[in-house]
Structures are given as structure tokens and as C-alpha cells.
Amino acid sequence: MNATTADIYEIAMGRWSRRLSRSFLDFVAAPSCGALIDVGCGTGSLTLAAATRYPKARIVGVDLIPDYLSEALLSAAENVSFETGDASNLPFGDDSFDTAFSQLLLNDLEGPAGAVSEMVRVTKPGGRIAASVWDRAGGLSFIRLFLDAAAVIAYPAGDELRSRIFDIPYQSEDALFDLWSDAGLRDVDTATLSIRMDFLDFEDYWQSLLGAHSLIRDFFNDLDPELAHQLRTATERSYLGGKDDGRRSLVASAMVVRGIVGE
Numbered sequence: 001m002n003a004t005t006a007d008i009y010e011i012a013m014g015r016w017s018r019r020l021s022r023s024f025l026d027f028v029a030a031p032s033c034g035a036l037i038d039v040g041c042g043t044g045s046l047t048l049a050a051a052t053r054y055p056k057a058r059i060v061g062v063d064l065i066p067d068y069l070s071e072a073l074l075s076a077a078e079n080v081s082f083e084t085g086d087a088s089n090l091p092f093g094d095d096s097f098d099t100a101f102s103q104l105l106l107n108d109l110e111g112p113a114g115a116v117s118e119m120v121r122v123t124k125p126g127g128r129i130a131a132s133v134w135d136r137a138g139g140l141s142f143i144r145l146f147l148d149a150a151a152v153i154a155y156p157a158g159d160e161l162r163s164r165i166f167d168i169p170y171q172s173e174d175a176l177f178d179l180w181s182d183a184g185l186r187d188v189d190t191a192t193l194s195i196r197m198d199f200l201d202f203e204d205y206w207q208s209l210l211g212a213h214s215l216i217r218d219f220f221n222d223l224d225p226e227l228a229h230q231l232r233t234a235t236e237r238s239y240l241g242g243k244d245d246g247r248r249s250l251v252a253s254a255m256v257v258r259g260i261v262g263e
Helices: 005-028 045-053 066-073 112-121 141-153 157-166 173-182 202-212 214-222 225-240
Strands: 033-039 056-063 080-084 097-103 123-134 186-199 248-260
Touching: 005 045, 005 097, 005 123, 005 186, 005 248, 033 045, 033 112, 045 056, 045 080, 045 097, 066 080, 097 112, 112 123, 112 173, 123 173, 141 157, 141 202, 141 214, 141 225, 141 248, 157 214, 173 186, 173 248, 186 202, 202 214, 202 225, 214 225
Parallel strands: 033 056, 033 097, 056 080, 097 123
Antiparallel strands: 123 248, 186 248
16 A cells, blocks of 8 residues: 555654644633634644644644645544635634644745734734744754765765755744744744654654655765665764664753734
């Protein structure tokens, strides 16, 4: 059976986004009732975590990829609904929600500011807007193991790949603060959250890595077989760290921002 887009995402990021959701919701500190929207909900990690935390709230998850929503619906809670929609053109009226949040989406959009503007539009005055993004260059060690090796072994293409993946709009808390402030939000606050990525063995790590970003998967699959073997071997040595294969726990960090919609 061929893996779906949702299957690949679950292996690569879904399990980690679920772990991040708990800390992110602590940071958001949304009201325990009312209406909440998860923009770019993917397979529903944050949406369903919010549904469990806020059983009296009405929660809507929105994503542009139907395959993700099909996966999310498999675990849907009674107070959750999912809709297909574009983060830059949300299918809801003004002031429809009390809280809007987005997890790990902004740096994958062509126009992040437009998505933030839409979250502000659909949120009531006094409501909360929050988002998280991975700290790719400094806080995703499981990707860095591979990209640093690729930059040396497959130079210059590997070096260019590393630059492309790390060249994202929001690479610091300050950049997120400015994005929220420019959107007219008040009481803006930022932080960095960390989780552990636990892998059963190198093969588990490798499958997660190849699903983590389409650029990584395409780059590796297009390599000359001998060069691909060298790169995988070098990455495996970094993962093993001179010890036998088995479980490893790597740190992953995400930057978060929140603010209040003005009157």
C-alpha cells in the first residue's frame, strides 16, 4: 500500500507536533469555553489536544489538504469540526472566534502576514492569536545531523539544500514579535519551547527525516547511489555517536508568539 501524504506527515512530524501541542496550549492560555480555530491544522494534533483540554469549547480545524483532514477525522472529538480552507482566505466571517492559533505553519506559507491578518479578522476584539514555528537552524537537531553531513559530502548541492531549508522568514523570537506587532496585536509575548524527539533506532530516525521536508526527500532520492550511501552512512554515524544502534532522544525547539486583538 502506498503511503499517503498524511501517513508521511505522521511518521515525520505528527507525533512531535502532538507532543509540542501540550506546551503550546499552556503558552496560548486560551479561555476554557467559546469558539477556537486551529489554522493549518494538518492531521489535527493541536485541534484534538485543544478539544481534550477545553471540552466546553467549540473548536474548528482548517487545512488546505483534504488528506490531512481525513486523517484528523479518524480521531475527531464531539466538540471538533474540520473544514477545508486556505489560511490566507479563511471561510469564516469577521469576529467568529474567541481564539485563533496555528502550529508549525507560518514558515511554510508564501504570505505569512496574510494568514496572520486573517486570524485577526476572524477573532473577536480581546481574543487571543498565537502561533508556533520550529527553530529549524538552531533547534531541530534531527534535521541538522543530515544537513551538515550533506553540506560536506554532497557539496555544493548539499550546502544549497541546507541554506534553502534554513532560509525561512521567521528565525527568531524578535521576528515573530514584529510580525504580531505589525498585525496590530497588543500585549505581544514570545518564548521558546522544547520537546524531546524519541527514536526507536536509526531506521525510525531515517524514515522520520525523509518525511520531514520534501526538499530533503527529493534531494536524497536524486543523489548518485554511491553518494547517497556515503551520506546515509555519515548521518548514521552521527546518530549512533559511537554506540550501538537503538533508542535516541534528541531536542527539538519551537518559537512561539501570542497577542491580543485590539478593540
